[in-house]
Amino acid sequence: MNLADWEIALLQALEKPLPLVSKPFEEVARQIGIPEDVVLERIRSWLAQGTLRRFGARVAHNRIGYTANGMSVWNVPDEQRDQVGQVIAAFPEVSHCYARPRATDWPYNVFAMIHGARKEDVLDVAQKIAQKIKVTDYQVLFTVRELKKTTPQIFSNSSYAGGFSL
């Protein structure tokens, strides 16, 4: 089903910061020119369908005590990859965990972001993971500098041609 213009306008509006007013969805609805009820109903159904993974605040985790984060990368035997990936993902200090391809000069196939208050905490967690999964070939890459961090504007992007369906 292709999207109507108002639906695309709503997708774009939801990528922008929600106005901090008493009735924010009414404000969004007014800008698009549709009733508030339609906005509320559509957000709920996109959440139910999984089109919206979630609706809520994005918090700068480095501003609420998680000042250290390290990208841990693991060289896991292919046949154990998915099982090990699940084990790593279960650590509460791990926020994101993915399998990615190996490449030239890059033997690591499982990636996990580890967060902690200090660098040593992150390294401790990595060591605990290593013991649990019995993988010795791993590295933790710390951030030297955050060069860009933006909220994805996937529907408002100039290169977005439109015409996709949900």
Add this chain to the structure above:
Amino acid sequence: MSTIDDIDRRILDRIQQDFPIVSRPFAELGRHIGISEIETITRLQRLQEKGIIRQIGGVFELRQTGHVSTLCAATVDADHLDDVVKVVNAYSEVTHNYLREHTFNLWFTVIAPSRQRLEKIIEHIRNTEGVKQLLDLPAERVYKIRVNFAATIEETE
């Protein structure tokens, strides 16, 4: 570091997951925490101004919207680093970019509406002066994506 109090922490814990999709969400949020609608809004404005809240909004499931994404790792000459960063960051499709301690020193994520567009961006960056090597590492499996962080731990620094 800016200080946030217990009420702020409770607001932060709540609105990362359970933002009420109702006509007056801040009244509802406040009710759970025991503060008024206006105080909730005032606190959120302050948290947003301080940069603790990046924004309140939707997070779309890219696999359902036809978008493609990847993580790129690049080895960039120190001499050309600033120029390469300018080229990379100029793309609105690049959402995150980090300098990391490694031979692969530049790590960035790209989200594009099509594979074709994604590859065009990667090829341009790969051919930029100073980029010695560039890996395209799209996720093959997702084991975990957690976006909420408990705000109830002690602040350091």
